[in-house]
Amino acid sequence: MAAMMGLSSTAYRNHKSRSRSLPVDSVFSLADHIPISFERIMGGGVDLETLHEHAKGNVGHIPARYRIGAFSKRRTSVNALYFIENHLGAASKDEILKHLQVNPAVFKNPDETISIHFVTDVLNYLARYQHRRESFVQIGRYSTDTNRHSRLAQVYAECRTPSEMYDKLFNALVSNYDENYDYRLTRLSKIGATLRVYQRKRTEDALNLRVYGSVPICWMRIGINAALPKYKQLPEANVTKTKCIFEGDDCCEMEIDFEFSHYSALRRPVPVHRCQ
């Protein structure tokens, strides 16, 4: 341990007995040798079982925090990580995964499940380092790039109208993304929709939380919902959040305006009131 921290045996004993404060470089040196981030070493919360399993070569093992209440499909996490790698750099993605003690091998199958805590922690890590709302909306928008070769993309592309795409997503396909929430289209017309997202008791009980997820997840969801028409190479929808669980409402609610997409699909000129 002393060698990993770049310390002499005497210095290591002194630090261990707290008679000397711990140099920053020693912790950096330790983080270089073992797959735990500086923040995790200093802030606590190391999953020792995962550390042990990874050391044995079992890279598919994930921390307990991400196994409990595993009602999300991994494809949402795959999208977030794919965006991070392509727009923020592979070093950023590696740092986040190291901090969360998760190996990239975990994401080979996007249909496997994982707790919502994982994508929450990924986005919260970005939020911790100054990332703003727009970054998370972009992550959501990126879902059409990440999934463009998937069977889901084909299903959306075969829909005749944007309205049919949203209907298909929220009434038939949403379980391919997560089962942590109930998604309800309370309004659906040819040019727009109102979506309400309610927490599920099953997840609340499993995670022992009254409110789960995070505000960055809400922003990411805005991006995902805006980008849906892009599976048919149509313009994005405008999505406005009108209610939020994190602001004390009973659900998250979004108004989805896909009028531009609708008229583009019909190859008709957009009505005058929109052009002014």
Add this chain to the structure above:
Amino acid sequence: MDPSLEKLSAVLRSARKRHGYSQNEFARALKTTQGTLSKIENAQLTVDAHTWFDACDILKIPPHSLRAGLIDIAEPGSVQSVERLGKYRIPKKYGAHAGSTVRSALPFLQFFEKCEGGAGLREYLESKKLDPDYFVQLNNPINLRFIVDLVGDMDARGTLKARGLKSLASHFTTAPIHRSTDVDLSKTDPLDALASILANLPKYESNHVYSLEEVDRTTAVYSVSPRDHLKELGIPASAMQILCRYRESAIGQLASKGSGSLELRVWESECSYKGAPKCVHRAEIVS
């Protein structure tokens, strides 16, 4: 002065100001005295791991910032107008239509510092009403006018002529500025490196659109198209042409970095600042 203390002091001052804290406010948040914090920020005192962890948590900076002495927060590129950022005031001349970042300006600043010294650089930045600590965080926005003025001032002082554009461009190959951009400096094939660089340049600046048009075993063609907001900055074509030369040399040197004896020669065949619709560059591997 101890380089590790210098890095610590620079990173802490820069992040504190970006976060909008006065020295007194940050000292209270860190549960220390202003006197102690002042010593740390003047490179007279170090911190232990616990204090560094707490400081990073408060200031929202990655702990590894201390290793390079630069705060490298990766974020998607954008064009924005900025006048205030925390405690920083950015003159409108350099904050309007800011499509560049400190990351893209850093090679120019490092070159200036090498020629005129650290004190000279500080004096120059302060004469432009810019806080030198602003240039420690790589994703801080700045516009292209700042880089153009810096190059123009170096030219007027004779610095650029004395050392040459190639020497200036060599500062673009400094590893720390590329850390979070995913540019792979280890690629042994310069054309693979070129593709990696072009794909990642939007993380440095949003002033241009870069596109790899053609590539074969030994040659490549790529285009550089200026974005519309650059017209608002009123930068003369002659100044932009100097930046075209810089970009050629910088990209060529960076692409050649991992390739040993091979070099990527880059030259411009068409220039948008001489009337062409876009700048077109050709690249060729030479040994």
